[in-house]
Amino acid sequence: MxxxxxxxxxxxxxxxxxxxxxxxxxxxSLSDLSIELNSVTMATSCSTTDGSIYIEVSGGKQPYAYLLNNEVQSSGAFTNLHAGIYSVGVRDANGCDTVLTNITVMAKDFSFTTQLAADDQCLSDNGSIVIEVSDGNPPYNYSIDGGGFSETNSFSGLSNGDHVIIVRDNQECTIALNVTVPRGSxxxxxxxxxxxxxxxxxxxxxxxxxxxxxxxxxxxxxxxxxxxxxxxxxxxxxxxxxxxxxxxxxxxxxxxxxxxxxx
Incomplete structure (x- = not known):
């Protein structure tokens, strides 16, 4: 024994x-799965859901699963969208995925731009986002990742990855911006x-x-x-x-x- x-x-x-x-x-890392932005259609107004994003996919192993803000969709045609910022992607049968981030769908009465700084810290966070809004009905209030609203349109100390910023104008029209802070070296x-x-x-x-x-x-x-x-x-x-x-x-x-x- x-x-x-x-x-x-x-x-x-x-x-x-x-x-x-x-x-x-x-x-x-060896996959040839690729994604290309085909077209973006702006929404008619801040309150309508008639914006769209179309992508084309090639390579990898079919069947594909399509992603809008990490939620599975049936195809590479993302329709009925509010104005906002989106990430779109595809995952193949091998479990490999590729994503396009910070795709902007404008509204004819509500436009915006973003300024991004990469997070280049590993064990702490130093990414940043600045949102500039034009048109619409100012003043604007902003909320990030479920926090309270304020007039601050600049956010720092952010980790790389996805952050949701809600912009609200004085007519209570709100737009969700799914902004991706890039990873720096x-x-x-x-x-x-x-x-x-x-x-x-x-x-x-x-x-x-x-x-x-x-x-x-x-x-x-x-x-x-x-x-x-x-x-x-x-x-x-x-x-x-x-x-x-x-x-x-x-x-x-x-x-x-x-x-x-x-x-």
Whole structure:
């Protein structure tokens, strides 16, 4: 019985690591899925829903699912829209997606522009949005991400990603602007930030130490599997024991989004 228990231990380690083995998911960074904006039609007025956005999709694996502000639609013709700012996209049968952000549908009596600054901090946020409104019925009030209304049209300290800004004029006409703050280069380092995480939590017995599975301490291997590493760590499927912190997960995501550089 003593010898049997010795054999069982490494077997358990190997089985545990299988749940986050690499090469089990499609590498969407290699997909040829693409999206192109075909046309945009403005709404007749602030209160009507007759604006539209049309896109064309190619590549990837069909069937496609079409997205309007991350909500699934039946086709690439997005109609019956209020004036506003939208993101539109497509997801293919492999689970890969591509998105066009900050698509503006104007109204003939309500127009607006946005000024965006990228969020280039990884563990904190410094993106910004400035909204300038013309036409309509001033003065305007603004609300961001469900907050209260104020006259402030400038928002700072924002994370990269989607933010919903509601603009309201003095006739109680409201328009939703789904604005996407871009991600800037964060400067997360492979040598100083990412490799130490891998050495401590991933390159362990039975896992990615080069004996039974890909050695992720080697930069070229980590680069090759960067998209998978990001996905698996964000889903907490890697490491198998969930031993890394949220800030470490965020650092890995930022490094991958920066291009998985050898820095």
């Amino acid at each position: 003593k010898n049997l228990s010795v054999l069982i231990v490494p077997f358990i380690l190997l089985v545990s690591c299988v749940s986050h083995d690499l090469n089990k998911t499609v590498d969407c 964060t400067g997360v380092s492979w040598t100083s930030d990412i490799k130490p995480i891998i050495e401590k939590s991933c390159a362990i017995s039975g896992c990615h130490n080069g004996i039974t599975r890909t050695d992720l301490r080697i930069y070229s291997n980590a680069k090759k599997h960067a998209a998978e590493i990001k996905s698996l760590t964000r889903n907490r499927d890697m490491p198998f024991d969930g031993s890394i912190s949220q800030s470490q997960i965020d650092l890995i995501s930022c490094w991958v989004d920066d291009g998985a550089l050898d820095n």
